[in-house]
Amino acid sequence: MSAAARVAERVRDLDTPEGPGRAHVCRPARSHGTVVLGHGAGGGLRSLDLTVARDVLVGAGWTVALLEQPWLVAGRRVAGRPPTLDAAWVPMVTDLMSGRGRLPRPLVVGGRSAGARVACRTAAELGADAGLLLSFPLHLPGRPDRLRDAELALAPDPTWLVHGARDPFGTPEELAPYLPAWATLIEVDGAHSFPKGSRPALVEALTRIAGMLPR
Template identity: 55%
Template sequence: MIETAQTPTGEARIHWFRAPRARLTLALGHGAGGGVEARDLQAIAATLPTHGITVALVEQPWRVAGKKVAPAPKTLDAAWTALWPALAGPGRPVVAGGRSAGARVACRTAKELGAVGVLALSFPLHPPGRPEKSRAEELAGTGPLPTLVVQGAKDPFGRPEEFPSGTGLVAVPDGDHGFAVPKKAAIGQDGALAVITEAVAAWLAGLPG
C-alpha cells in the first residue's frame, strides 16, 4: 500500500508493508543516490512483517518529484519531520531509520520526534577517503535511544572498525556501501541480506513494543 504525505518541500510517499499484529513500526528513509528500491530496504520490508514489525519505506519529496540530486540536510529533516505523524499512526511505537543519508536524517531527528530506537544502515561516517570529515557526532546524538548500525565490512564511507568504541554495530562480510558483495564472496548476496534482516529482527525483538 502506498500513502502520500504532504511536506513543506512537496509530496512524499510512504510504502507500507504491514504486519498482521504489529508491535512496532520501522520507518526507513532512502539514501541520496537511490530510492526505496535499495536491496537492503526491500529485504527488510519483505522479511520483518513476519516478525510482527510493520515496515514503512519513506520516499522523500525530491525523489518523488523525479529530481536526481538530494537537497540539503535541513530540507531532508524538515520533510521527514512533517510526515512523522503519518508514520506514528495511532500511538504505535516507531523506530526511526534509513540507509546512508536516510540514516543521518533518522539520527538527527529521532529524539525530537519521539522514536523508540534508531536503525542506521550503511551510515556514512565520512566521505570516501576523508576520515577527518567524521559525522560521528550525528550518530552519538541518538543517545540514550537504542541504536543499531549495520555496516558493510568494505564500505568506503566507513568500515566497521572506524566507528567509535561502544557503537552497537553488525558488520556484513564483504559488503560495500550498498551491501553488494563480490561474486566470489563466500557469503553470497542472499547470505549478506540474511545477515541484515536477521540482525535487525533480533535487535527489534529486544525493544519494547
C-alpha cells in the first residue's frame, strides 16, 4: 500500500471564474508544507508521474493537492486557452492556502506539461516558494522555432524539473540553454508521458527532490 493510500484523500470542490474546479488533497498528520500540482492538457490525474509524485511526497511528509481544471471537471475533452487555465488555477490555489482549514506553507507549485506551464506563469502571483515541473513542454513537436522559454524563466526559485530523455516537446538537451540558474533538471528514461517501466527512476528522482524542497 502506498503512503498516499494510507493518508485519507479529501476532495474539495473549488469555485473559479471558469466554473467549478476540484482538489484532491492528501495531508499527513505532520506536514512540512504543501505541493500543489496540475494535470496536462490531454489527461487527468492518473498519469504515472503525477501518481508517483503524490505517493513519494506524501510519504516524505508533504501535503499534496492534485488540482482538476474546470474543463476537466465539466467532462470536456479539450483544455481551455492558457489565460483561462491561469484564471482558474490562481483562485483554486489561493482558496486552499487561505482561510479556515488552509494548507500549510511553504508552497511548492507545479504539474505536468500544461500544468507545469500554468504553475510557472502564476508562481509570482501566488508567492510560491519552489517549483516542481514534470515534462515541461518547451515547444510543440516539430516546432522548435516556437519556444516557451519565457514561461520557464518565470519558474520560482528554486525549481526542479523531471523530464523524459526523448520528449518530443523538447529534450533535456534542448531545455538546458533555457533553464534558469535556480532550476535543476533530472533526466528520466521516457518520452513526454512516462511508461510503467519508468516508475523506479521516477521514484528515485522525486525522492531526491523531496529531500531538497524548502521547509
